[in-house]
Amino acid sequence: MFFIFISNAFYSGRKTALVLSLTILLMSMKPVGDAGNEYTIKAMFIYNFTKHIEWNQPPSPSFRIGIVGNSDIQGALELIATQKKVGNLPIEVIKITSDDNSLFQVIFVSKSQVQKLEELAKKYAGKSVLIISEEAKHSEQGATINLITTDNKVRFELNQTAGKVAGLKISSTLANLAMTVNP
Amino acid sequence: MKNNHYKVDIEIYVVFIVVIGISIFNAIYSSLNITKNQEVNNKIMTVDIPSLQAMETMNLLVTRSEMYSTNWAYILSNKEDKEKLKSLQDAEYPELRKKIEKLLPAWKDRESVENMNTIFKDFDKILEDQKQIMKILATFDDYQDPMKKFSADEIVESQIIPKSTEIISRLNNMVNRKKEQTEMLHFEMRSSYRSLMWSVLGIAIMVVVVILLAAFYLSNNIIVPLMKLKNYILQMGKGEIPEIAVSMKRNAVGLMTEAVRKLAESLKKTASFAHNIGEGNFKVEFQPLGSNDELGNALIQMRESLSMADSENKQRHWMASGLEQLNSALRENTDDLEKLSDEIINSLVKFLNVHNGAMYVVEKDHMNEKPYIQLCGSYAMDENQSARKKIEMGEGLIGQALKNKETIYLKDVPLGYLSINSGLGKASASHILIIPLSHRGEIYGVIELASFRKFQDEEIKFIEGIGETMGSTIAASKTNTLTKKLLDETRKQAERLAAQDEELRQTNDELSHQSSLLQASEEELKQSNTELKDKAKLVEEQNERLGQTRDALSIKVKELELNSKFKSEFLANMSHELRTPLNSVLILAKLLSDNKNKTFTEKEIEYARVIHKSGNDLLLLINDVLDLSKIEAGKLELMLERESVKGIKDDLYSLFSEVANQKKIEFSLELHSNIPNEIITDKVRLEQILKNLLSNAFKFTSANGTVTLKIKRPDKSIQYNNPAIFRNNELIEFAVTDSGIGIPREKQQLIFEAFQQVDGSTSRKYGGTGLGLSISRMLVALLGGEMHLVSEEGKGSTFSIFLPVRSVQTEIDEPELSVIDSVVSNTGQEPAENDPEGNLLATAEVADDRETLTTEDKIVLIVEDDLNFAKVLVDFAHEKNYKAVVATHGDEGLLLADRVNPSAIILDMQLPVIDGWSVLKKIQENPKLMNIPVHVMSAMDRRELGLEMGATTYLRKPLDKRDLDKTFSDIEKSIDADVKKVLIVENDLLQFEILRNLIVSKERNTKIFSAGSQEEVFKIINSESINCIILNLDFGSKHYNGFEILEQLKSNDKSSLLPVIVYTGEEINEEEEKQVKKFTNSVVQKNDESLNRILDETRLFLHRLNDEKEAVVRNQLPGKMNELLNGKSVLLVDDDMRNIYALTSALEGQGMNVIAACDGMDALAKIEKHKGLSIILMDIMMPEMDGYTAIQEIRKMDGYKSIPIIAQTAKAMKGDREKCIQSGASDYISKPINIEQLLSLMRVWLYKE
Structure with missing residues (x-):
């Protein structure tokens, strides 16, 4: 059977623990100040992306977010992982080493490791992995989403073509929220 | 004597006191009881019920606030809900809270009060969260800001929904508890009333018994002896002396009896004494009763006097005898x-x-x-x-x-x-x-x-x-006077006896007076009885009031139901919203996967297929939601037909065997032999149910498991929820058994409810919306059956559906069904395939014209099994100068249609062998026949379906003459109608064929022309009077340039007014769209729906052509009417550009000056800008500001209070017209808009001006 996988915002029965709280989110309404704050917001974005994306992967015991390179986002994501789940899967935040061939749902490529983007995109093409980079235009190198900071605000670009190549189903909500959407 | 009287009094008093005492006790007891019950009742009326109502209102309010705030976060343009949310926060909730807090002190249950306060606190928090959302998502831009949107989503998901759900469940608990308590109070009150009634009744019986005993006692011990005494005394008055027994009774009456007895005794002694004296026995001893015994002493005196007289007498006698002796001696010797x-x-x-x-x-x-x-x-x-x-x-x-x-x-x-x-x-x-x-x-x-x-x-x-001789006489006279004196004495004694008799009678009177007193007390008891009755009435009244309260509660329940209906409506709307974007997704994906340009890799094609498939799945989901809302709204119609069970089985097998193979699941289908071969049901719906059950089974069963579908007769032991339905029906069971994960007992009921799954997270793993089961269950119910579930967690589940072998739709009359049944069972198979044609056609059951047909004849084919009605139709046809051919069977009808090529077919639906539905379907499938208009005349109320299946008209029996007249005039029109000519500009031959078939099938009397190049186009336009052009604007075409053709068409005199429908498979950007729209009224993008769109547009233009012709004829008469529109300014408000262009060209054709606006806000701005508007055409369904609001706003503006506003809407709902007029529209017209109708409507309004 085909799995219909919709973020059921209206009727979700989930009663997850009270969040990472609103305070962080509200803080995020302010301009991005220091780097720590910026990564808290980016982590939050990544978490929110998961609600609007469907992965076509074999079932796995956890929702794996891989991080390439050293980044403050790791701490921020780990904090989210303690309080949130994706669906009913616990979130696992893993720093990826170059010889790691295991499967991830999300791979975050830090600024310093941008050069690995293309290689990663090839490696995970069709495996339904969401690759997120941090700078504009890197989507051409295979990232589906680019988290960018403009005017002290975090926004994102969405490359739907890259998403298709990656084997992801991305909801129109996300497309509506994105700054630019490549067909 | 005094003591004895006292004794009698005490007896009577005791009786009275006991009776009065019981009555007083009774009165106090019942009044205490009633007061207590009144208090309880008061509490229920003033505290419990208002509290219940308030809590339920609160519950509703929380639900609504949840819905509104969710909508706020997810739906950008839902202004109404936003307003509602604000008013809920600012007005409704504070008011309700005040109301509940007023009631709180009267609650005895401290826990509930605390609970309520906590709920308030929690809800306050939710309100804060909601305000947060309202603040975050305040403007349109906010919805575009991911940060804000995510924040709002997060608040909704992690705060508002769980909190609201919790509050609702807490409130529900409280409401349930409160209801239980109130019910308990009611119960106590009722039982207390009942016990009061019994006790009052018991006491009344007791009083009656006491009085009866008292009366018995009194009569036995007082009245009866007294009556006896009275008789004695009366006897004594008559001079008899009765024999009186010695009374053993020591009471007053006993003593009285004793006295009377003694009196009688002494009277007897005195009498015997007097008797002795009479005998001359003066020596008898007599002792008087006392010195005062007058009678005794008088008797003694009498005795002495008598004895003296006696001795004197003796002397005289002696003397007399001596005298006599002497006299005799003297007489002898004189x-x-x-x-x-x-x-x-x-x-x-x-x-x-x-x-x-x-x-x-x-x-x-x-x-x-x-x-x-x-x-x-x-x-x-x-x-x-x-x-x-x-x-x-x-x-x-x-x-x-x-x-x-x-x-x-x-x-x-x-x-x-x-x-x-x-x-x-x-x-x-x-x-x-x-x-x-x-x-x-x-x-x-x-x-x-x-x-x-x-x-x-x-x-x-x-x-x-x-x-x-004189001396003796003097002595005798002296004795005489002495006797007289004695007689006087005796008379005096008699008088004294009479006086005593009188005394006794008085005593008697007194006793009877007391007995009347007893009667009075009995009267009093009766009165207290009626009082009790009054109290019972009071109880009844209170019961009545309780009933009223119950009514109020049921009204509340109805309100809740209404609320859930609103929810369904909301869902239906949402589904429509979702469909629109999905359409393009599906079409694009399909196009991509077709890989026309061969630019995609195998993988990309696969992606496109996946998108298409996912889109299809989403469409299925939306259909589910629609189904659900349709069923809930009661709008789903069943198509009941005779279906083969084996066919259903085979369908399911072919559908699922592949899935089973893929998942390595053993899939078996068992068809038991004792079931009927055919059942009457809606196959589509039944298969929908079974598919859902089977796909669930496969979904939840892992590899090497088993899935079984058994079709059999249900066990006799099965307990049905609604035994009434199944009592008289033959049933069939479809049981789907799997060896999957099973369903925990506590969730078994839950899964049947919409949007519920065993685990909220199930969707992540297994997918599905949770709608399938609830739809299935509703469909089963609609088919007149039931769905049962037997499951054990970890071991698998069995879903069984029980259906009547003959499902019945309520609208369909029973006799009609039975007609079909009998005929079908008699003939079995379709004889059309077996019987030689000639046989069938040779036998005309009704005299018709089949022998005398010529090619010039206008022929009507009548397919009708009611011979009488068929004759009527034949006569009618003759009257209208038609030749008629009658078929009484569906298959015969089809054959005749093919043979005689009639101008029109009149078709009944309930026919033997092949029913009307199938005939209609086959006619529509046959290219030779599909142009023949089919007029359905049936008793079945299935008009929509009939028209959908291609019937030209659908009339419901019984018919009257007017209906028949109209039908024949329709037939006349269809024959006389002009042949319309459509030019299709298309290179792709296949595409052309599809379009041509489509248009020909729907538009009779249409001739299609084909052009593959620019030259051909204009050649045809010049030689033929083309009515409409369909142009494929594919830029890739090597043979022509679409834009050039368009431009040339516009500049050509003959074709400048021709309607052109442009369709394209490529995305065109805004610039290009603008360019195209200069030339054409209609642009259609290629997708699944596009063919239908093209058809619709074509039909629109072809018919408008007709109408406009008529309009021209009409307009030639009153020239003034024609000029009404000329030069007037009209504001056209519509969000659909196609409509704007279509209407603009029509209105400009009337010489009107058209100003267009794309929504309400735009309309207001345009009104400000352009003065001198004469009339406004307002679409109702628009983004940003809808038509209702826009009309209201316009009416608020100075100088626009009376400008004609004509509202137009696609929803031809009942209440729409009223709603439009209410919001200020002058008139109303429904979509699709008939241009001529619109024009005359506008003329009417402008003429009024």
Whole structure:
């Protein structure tokens, strides 16, 4: 059977623990100040992306977010992982080493490791992995989403073509929220 | 006596006191009870029910706030809900809270009060969260900012929904608890009333019993003895003396009886005494009862007097007898004096018993008149004795006696003075008596008597009275007077007895008075009984009030139902919203996967297929949601037909065998032999249910598991929820069994509810919306069956559906169904395939014209199994100059249609062999026949479906003449209608064929022309009067340039007004779109729906053509009417650009100046900018600001209070018109818009101006 996988915002029965709280989110309404704050917001974005994306992967015991390179986002994501789940899967935040061939749902490529983007995109093409980079235009190198900071605000670009190549189903909500959407 | 009276009183008093005491106790008991119940009832009325209502309102409010805030976060343009959310926060909630807080102090349950306060606190927090969302997502831009959007989503998901859900569940718990408590109070009250009623009844019975006992006692012990006594006394009054038994009773009546008895006894003694006296027995002893016993003493006195009189009597009697002796002696010897004297003296001596006597008689000497005495008689007198014969007066004693006229008695006479002798002896007499005999003072004689004994006085008197007869009479008269006096005494005694009798009667009266008092107390009891009845009435009234309260509660329940209906409507709307974008997704994906340009890799094609498939799945989901809302709204129609069970089984097998293979699941289908071959059901729906159950089974079963579908007769032991439905029906069971994960017991009910799954997270792993089961269950119910579930967690589940072998739709009449049944079962298979054609057609059951047909004839084919109606139709056809051919079977109808090529077909739906539906379907599938208009006349109410399936008209039996007239005039029109010519500009031959078939199938009398190049296009346009052009604007085409054709068409005089429908498979950008729209009214993008769109547009233009022609004819008459529109400004408000262009060209054709606006806001701006508008056309369904609001806003503007506004909407709903007029529209027109209708409507309004 085909799995219909919709973020059921209206009727979700989930009663997850009270969040990472609103305070962080509200803080995020302010301009991005220091780097720590910026990564808290980016982590939050990544978490929110998961609600609007469907992965076509074999079932796995956890929702794996891989991080390439050293980044403050790791701490921020780990904090989210303690309080949130994706669906009913616990979130696992893993720093990826170059010889790691295991499967991830999300791979975050830090600024310093941008050069690995293309290689990663090839490696995970069709495996339904969401690759997120941090700078504009890197989507051409295979990232589906680019988290960018403009005017002290975090926004994102969405490359739907890259998403298709990656084997992801991305909801129109996300497309509506994105700054630019490549067909 | 006084003591005894007291005793009687006490007895009566005791009875009264007991009765009164019971009554008072009863009154106090019942009034206490009723007061208590009233208090309870008051509490229910003033606290419990308002609290319940308030809590339920609160519950609703929380649900709504959740919905509104969710909508706020997810739906950008839902202004109405946003307003509602604000008013809910600012007005509704504070008001409700105030109301509940007012009630809180009256709650006794501290826990509930605390709960309520916590709920308030929590809800306050939710409100804060909501305000946060409202603040974050305030403007349109905010919805575009991911940060804000994510924040709002997060708040909704992690705060508002869980919190609201929790509050709702807490509120529900409280409401349930409160309801239970109230129910308990009601129950207690009712039972207390009941026990009160019984106790009152018991007491009343007790009182009656006490009174009866008292009455019995009184009558037995007082009244009966008294009556007896009264009888005794009456007897005694009559002089009888009754025998009275000694009374053993020690009470007053007993004593009274004793007294009467003693009285009777003493009366008896007195009577016997009097009796003795009467007998002359004066010696009898009699003791009077006392010195005061008047009767006794009088009797004694009487006895003494009587005894004295008696002795006197005796003396007199003696005297009388002596006299009589003397008289008899005298009578015998009247003549001889001596003898007489002798005789006298003899009898006197003998009578007096003396011894010697002599009688001297006074003789008178005649000479000297000197009397003397002469001895006349003697007794025992001695001759020798010195007794003188003659004695002178005064001489001796005798003479002296004579002289003195006195008696002389000599006592103790000396011896020898006189001797009395006999032969033997002699003795001296000792006593001598000398008595003169006088009469009237004269002495007649003297008598001398001698005796040895003394003379008695009476003897002396007797002798003295011999001559005087009068003396005895004087003594008798003296005795008489004495007797009279005694009689008087006796009468007095009798009177006294009568007085005593009177006294007894008085006592009697007193007793009867007391008995009447008893009666009065009985009356009082009756009164208290009626009072009790009054109280019972009061209880009834209270019950009635309770009933009213219950009614109020049921109204609340209805409101809740309404609320859920709103939810369904909302869902239906959402689904439509979702469909629109999905359409393009599907089409694009399909195009991509077709890989026309061969630019994609295998993988990319696969992606496109995946997108298409996912899109399809989403479409399925949306269809599910629609189905659900349709079922919930009761709008789903069933298509009941005779279906083969095996066919259903085979369908399912072919659908799922592949899945089973892929998942390595063993899939088996069992068809038991004892089931009917065919059932009447809606196959599509039944398969939908079974597919859902099977796909669930496969979904939840892992590899190497089993899935089984069994079709069988249900076990007799099955318990149905609604046994009534199944009692009289033959049933069939479809059971889907899997060996999957199973369903925990507590969730088994839940999964049938919409949007529910065993685990909220199930969707992540297994997918699915949770709608399938609830839809299935509803469909099963719609088919008249039930769905049952048996499952054990970890071991698998069995879903069984039980359906009647013949499902029945309520609208369809029973007899119609049975007609089909019998015919079908008789003929079995379709004889059309077996029977030679000729056979069928040769037999005309109704006289028709099949033998006399010529090619010039206008022919109507009548397919109708009701022979009478068929005859009517034949006659009617003749009347209208048609030839008619009648078929009574569906298959015959099809054959005849093919054979005679009729101008029109009149078709019944319920036909033998092949029913009308199939005939209609086959006609539509046959290219030769599909242009023939089919007019359905059926008793079934399935108009929508009929038209959908291609019927030209659908009339419901019974029909009247007007209907038939109209049908034939429709037929006339369809025959006479002009042939319309459509030019299709398309290179792709396949595409052209598809379009041509499509248009020809729907538009009869249409001729299609094809052009593949620019030259061809204009050649055809010049030679033929084309009505409409369909142009494929594919830029890739090597043969023509779409834009050039368009431009040329516009500049060509002949074609400048031709409607052009442009369709394209490529995305065109805004610039290009603008360019295209300069030339055309209609642009259609290629997708699944696009063919239908093209068809719709074509039909629109073709028909408008007709209408406009008519309009021209009409407009030639009143020229003034035509000019009404000329030069007027019209504001056209519509968000659909196609509409704007279509209407603009139509209106500009009328010489109108058209100003367009794309939504309400834009319209307001345009009104500000362009003064001098004459009329406004307003679409209702628009983004940003809808038509209703826009109209209201326009009406608020100065100078636009009376401008004609014509509202237009696609929703031809009942209430729409009223809603439009209410919001200020002048008139209303529904989409799709008939241009001519719109124009005349506008003329009407402008003419009014």
